[in-house]
Amino acid sequence: MTDSTHALDRRHVLGGVLAVTALALLARFAFLGARIFHWDEGRVGYWVLRYAATEAWNYRPIVHGPFLFHVNKYVFALAGASDFTARAVVALVGGLLPLSAWLFRERLRDVEVVALAAFLALNPVLLYYSRFMRNDVLVGGFALVALGFAVRTLDTREPWYLYPATLSLALAFTTKENAFVYVGGWVGALALVVDHRVVAEEYGWLTEYDAVVDAVRDPSDEAREWFAVLLTLPVLAFLVLGFFYAPRPDLWNALPNPVATLGLFASALVTAWTEFVATWVGGHSSNYVSYFVDALKVHYRAALPLTVFAVVGFLYDRYTGEAPRDFVAFCSYLGFASLAVYPAITDISGHWSVVHAVLPLTVPAAVGVGLVVERGRAALRSEDRVGVALAAIVLLAVVAQVGVTAAQTSYVAPQDEDNVLVQYGQPGSDLRPALRDVETIAPANEGVDVLYYGEHFYVAGEQVAQTPPGPQKWLWRMPLPWYFERYGATVDSTISTTPVEESPPPVVVALAKHHDELAPKLEGYSARTYELTSTNTEVVFYVDQSALANATATA
Structure with missing residues (x-):
């Protein structure tokens, strides 16, 4: 050659x-x-x-x-x-x-x-x-x-x-x-x-x-x-x-x-x-x-x-x-x-x-x-x-x-549990419908925008997660903090139903096992269920429909 x-x-x-x-x-x-x-x-x-x-x-x-x-x-x-x-x-x-x-x-x-x-x-x-x-x-x-x-x-x-x-x-x-x-x-x-x-x-x-x-x-x-x-x-x-x-x-x-x-x-x-x-x-x-x-x-x-x-x-x-x-x-x-x-x-x-x-x-x-x-x-x-x-x-x-x-x-199927490349921490559901609601509500709402309910997600103060590694129960919320931080949402958590009963925020997030406990206290809220991991971590987003409508109208 x-x-x-x-x-x-x-x-x-x-x-x-x-x-x-x-x-x-x-x-x-x-x-x-x-x-x-x-x-x-x-x-x-x-x-x-x-x-x-x-x-x-x-x-x-x-x-x-x-x-x-x-x-x-x-x-x-x-x-x-x-x-x-x-x-x-x-x-x-x-x-x-x-x-x-x-x-x-x-x-x-x-x-x-x-x-x-x-x-x-x-x-x-x-x-x-x-x-x-x-x-x-x-x-x-x-x-x-x-x-x-x-x-x-x-x-x-x-x-x-x-x-x-x-x-x-x-x-x-x-x-x-x-x-x-x-x-x-x-x-x-x-x-x-x-x-x-x-x-x-x-x-x-x-x-x-x-x-x-x-x-x-x-x-x-x-x-x-x-x-x-x-x-x-x-x-x-x-x-x-x-x-x-x-x-x-x-x-x-x-x-x-x-x-x-x-x-x-x-x-x-x-x-x-x-x-x-x-x-x-x-x-x-x-x-x-x-x-x-x-x-x-x-x-x-x-x-x-x-x-x-x-x-x-x-x-x-x-x-x-x-x-x-x-x-x-x-x-x-x-x-x-x-x-x-x-x-x-x-x-x-x-x-x-x-x-x-x-x-x-x-x-x-x-x-x-x-x-x-x-x-x-x-x-x-x-x-x-x-x-x-x-x-x-x-x-x-x-x-x-x-x-x-x-x-x-x-x-x-990049999120499907049957996908061999999907690791357990990958949400099995498309959370975007609920996330879009949070993105719409957060700028128009005063006070707490999202409340996590239940022991699974509870931390004594949100400031504990400002730097790595973050407490375990806060990490169990992932990947939601990424989205809520982007939206500028104010977040809190509770293990008591009192905040839900007295002045519920426009969005409440909880494990699905709490649905029977929360649903009667959240009239006028829609409820959507998602997999927060690839399997066996069902969460429910409760969204105040009137707050969503008002936020949409003023957006």
């Missing part, structure tokens, strides 16, 4: 990656605000609103890193707070993730690069959680990009690639604490790759070590350039991490003084580390078998083609051909290990943890797809119609299965 032909082929590959990325962005932003907020989205969203209102923020590991807090604060200021805008940053990062496939173009064949982009774009697990205001796609995406730029550094011997690699990795650490797990996984996977080289008596890689030693002893101009870059990388990481983790408004007060700013950065990172260790290191129990089975169910029902292709791709690359590719083995080890490790370190059975196994497995899965494509091409060249048909059937079946699963899980 001539250089011009190779360049033309590469342009076609880049065009394919760009087309897939455009499709990924469309898939993530289409109907992005349609699903009602999940419990976890609700609590983080509420505290972002409080941060925006008070300008006060401190790191709280229970709600993970500062990235979404700081970024969404400005998103809300520019575009308003809504379910759509709250998820937009995650959707953008997830939608652009297929571009990272281009970083691995020296390690993968052309068709594998496009297949990798396609898996990153359309895998149902990645799609669903790219449309979700959580940090999993963010930390995994930034880590993958960091790995990509590190690989480009090795492929090109250009040290400047280490800057975006460091920036991406630092951003990963601003999103979620399991960035440490990614780094640990990289070290473990790399150790296995090196071990394979040693067992196979392939020691050529040691020349790289010798070159480094020689460069330290007698540095050339190129070596000095590398050393200069390596010395500045910790500074870049420190500045990024310090900026994100520094408390607000302390940061803005310190900025005029560079020494004070750097001191604040250092103090913030030490505090963050201490709180992280106290909260997440050995601080929870795990039902490993149950969580592992749940993860396998997600792989089976939402990522089966990817998982099968990953196994095939890994085995094919490792045991056929001239030699296994280190990068394919590295990602395979990382993906399979993540599948086994995350059930042990997660505090609940969150289906989002499967994201961290799916992301690295996209690489061997792309190799598996490449194998089918190459077999199909070979059959076409030899005029083997049966072989061509089989390859086409396999690929079409996979595309159809992925498309149907993605559509069903992300668009058709």
Whole structure:
């Protein structure tokens, strides 16, 4: 192949990656605000609103890193707070993730690069959680990009690639604490790759070590350039991490003084580390078998083609051909290990943890797809119609299965309890009819707009939830506080029927079990029942129809 032909082929590959990325962005932003907020989205969203209102923020590991807090604060200021805008940053990062496939173009064949982009774009697990205001796609995406730029550094011997690699990795650490797990996984996977080289008596890689030693002893101009870059990388990481983790408004007060700013950065990172260790290191129990089975169910029902292709791709690359590719083995080890490790370190059975196994497995899965494509091409060249048909059937079946699963899980039934990607904290009902009533009533009403009734939702004072983590019974209200805070609604709670009898507010929220007790006391109120979780948490919204009519008339 001539250089011009190779360049033309590469342009076609880049065009394919760009087309897939455009499709990924469309898939993530289409109907992005349609699903009602999940419990976890609700609590983080509420505290972002409080941060925006008070300008006060401190790191709280229970709600993970500062990235979404700081970024969404400005998103809300520019575009308003809504379910759509709250998820937009995650959707953008997830939608652009297929571009990272281009970083691995020296390690993968052309068709594998496009297949990798396609898996990153359309895998149902990645799609669903790219449309979700959580940090999993963010930390995994930034880590993958960091790995990509590190690989480009090795492929090109250009040290400047280490800057975006460091920036991406630092951003990963601003999103979620399991960035440490990614780094640990990289070290473990790399150790296995090196071990394979040693067992196979392939020691050529040691020349790289010798070159480094020689460069330290007698540095050339190129070596000095590398050393200069390596010395500045910790500074870049420190500045990024310090900026994100520094408390607000302390940061803005310190900025005029560079020494004070750097001191604040250092103090913030030490505090963050201490709180992280106290909260997440050995601080929870795990039902490993149950969580592992749940993860396998997600792989089976939402990522089966990817998982099968990953196994095939890994085995094919490792045991056929001239030699296994280190990068394919590295990602395979990382993906399979993540599948086994995350059930042990997660505090609940969150289906989002499967994201961290799916992301690295996209690489061997792309190799598996490449194998089918190459077999199909070979059959076409030899005029083997049966072989061509089989390859086409396999690929079409996979595309159809992925498309149907993605559509069903992300668009058709994103809140359904039968959806394998739906976690328990996802409301099983569309609460919007009742929420629209609250949004209409709150601006026109004086005093309490919404009253929670019953022990289940009761807190002694609403101010106890102004900052994370919030009391348990307040958290059981999720995601309602996110919506009520957006509407400017005044909220209170009670375990007594006296406020309901004497001066009932226009909206009362209670568990359905209290209906017989409340209904006689709320004449003129409509009653609508919803599932506040995926199942078994029925709540009733009681809305004063006269108050609603008056508010509608004056709106």
